[in-house]
Amino acid sequence: MAIYPHCNIHEYNQIYKSSDTYFKDLQVCQNKLNKVLNQNKNYKFVRMPGGSTNLVCKKEVLNNIKKGLKSKNIMYVDWNIDSGDASAAKVSSESIRNNIKNSAGTYKIEVVLMHDAEGKKSTADTLDSIIQEYKLLNYEFKTLDNITNEEIQYLVNSKVINR
Numbered sequence: 001m002a003i004y005p006h007c008n009i010h011e012y013n014q015i016y017k018s019s020d021t022y023f024k025d026l027q028v029c030q031n032k033l034n035k036v037l038n039q040n041k042n043y044k045f046v047r048m049p050g051g052s053t054n055l056v057c058k059k060e061v062l063n064n065i066k067k068g069l070k071s072k073n074i075m076y077v078d079w080n081i082d083s084g085d086a087s088a089a090k091v092s093s094e095s096i097r098n099n100i101k102n103s104a105g106t107y108k109i110e111v112v113l114m115h116d117a118e119g120k121k122s123t124a125d126t127l128d129s130i131i132q133e134y135k136l137l138n139y140e141f142k143t144l145d146n147i148t149n150e151e152i153q154y155l156v157n158s159k160v161i162n163r
Contacts, residue, residue, distance in 0.1 A: 002143035003037065004045045004077075005029040012050060016057035019064035045075050045144045052076050052163045066162070075152070075161050077144070079113035081106070083130075085123045086115055093122040100130050105137045109151055111160050 007015055008029040015025045030043055050056055052066060069076050084099040085091050100112065112130070114123050134141070142151075155161040 002145040003033060004047070004144060005033055005043055006047050007049045008032065010049055012054070012056040015049060016054075016061055019061055019068055022061075022065050023068060043074060045077050047077050051078050053078070070162065075156075076163070077111065077155075078160050078163050079111045080158065080160050081110045081112040083112060083114045083123065083126075085120055086113075089119065091122055093126045096122060096126045097129055097133075100126075101133060104133055107158065109154055109158075109160075110134075110139065111155070 005026060006029065008025045009015060015022050026046065030041075033043075034040055046069065048054070048065070052062070054062070057065075066076065081100060081103045083096045085096050096114075104110065114127075114130075116123065131141070147155075152161060
């Protein structure tokens with residue numbers, strides 16, 4: 001298992017006010033993870049709230065955040081398959097399954113966006129069938145800690161990492 005930071009508070013207007021506010025929030029998140037997991041880890045991956053091309057953050061701030069992450073040797077990870085579970089407050093399990101089934105198998109390495117937030121019960125309910133779908137397509141499941149440099153490079157080249 002691998003756990004990587006996303007954010008401490010999920011309020012875009014606060015964390016994306018400036019690159020400083022983003023990095024302060026990220027540091028709080030990293031500190032909390034280290035405390036809960038009883039470790040002192042330097043995280044090498046992060047997923048930015050809304051993704052690295054979100055439209056809620058000013059472009060200049062977003063670019064400064066990306067530069068700052070790279071300078072800290074932190075790779076920002078996006079996705080190439082979207083489950084659609086965040087498209088509405090409640091999304092049916094069937095809709096999530098169909099979204100993934102219609103896209104699964106498109107890429108050699110797939111990063112699927114799914115949420116485990118409160119109110120996303122249907123996402124959790126579909127997880128087993130989604131895993132089975134990927135196994136039928138002969139995909140292998142890996143944590144970010146276990147991917148090879150070649151796999152990282154593939155994800156960089158395909159604009160999933162450091163887009």
